[in-house]
Amino acid sequence: MDKYIGACGCNCSDCRIFKKECDGCYEIKGKPCWLDEVDLEICDFYECSVIEKNLNHCGECPEIPCEKFWKNKNPKWSDEEHREIVETRTKLLKGMANK
Numbered sequence: 001m002d003k004y005i006g007a008c009g010c011n012c013s014d015c016r017i018f019k020k021e022c023d024g025c026y027e028i029k030g031k032p033c034w035l036d037e038v039d040l041e042i043c044d045f046y047e048c049s050v051i052e053k054n055l056n057h058c059g060e061c062p063e064i065p066c067e068k069f070w071k072n073k074n075p076k077w078s079d080e081e082h083r084e085i086v087e088t089r090t091k092l093l094k095g096m097a098n099k
Helices: 033-038 044-052 067-071 079-097
Strands: none
Touching: 044 067, 067 079
């Protein structure tokens, strides 16, 4: 299966619920099943990049990595793990934007 990269740079195809409960942010218009866990109605990355800025993903935004990337930290991750994840996602998305 090809990799499915979401608007925020997450590799959706690695997720345990991808193609079972979720088809990816573009197909579900930024409304994944976990939104109630974070008290949102729409994914803030999708809303900002795709809806508000009319971009394909965050990598097309000159502000990447913005504050959303730094604030969106899984509590299970160390600060170092989080920094590496943000840097990896940023690099991936910028690469997609340059294609």
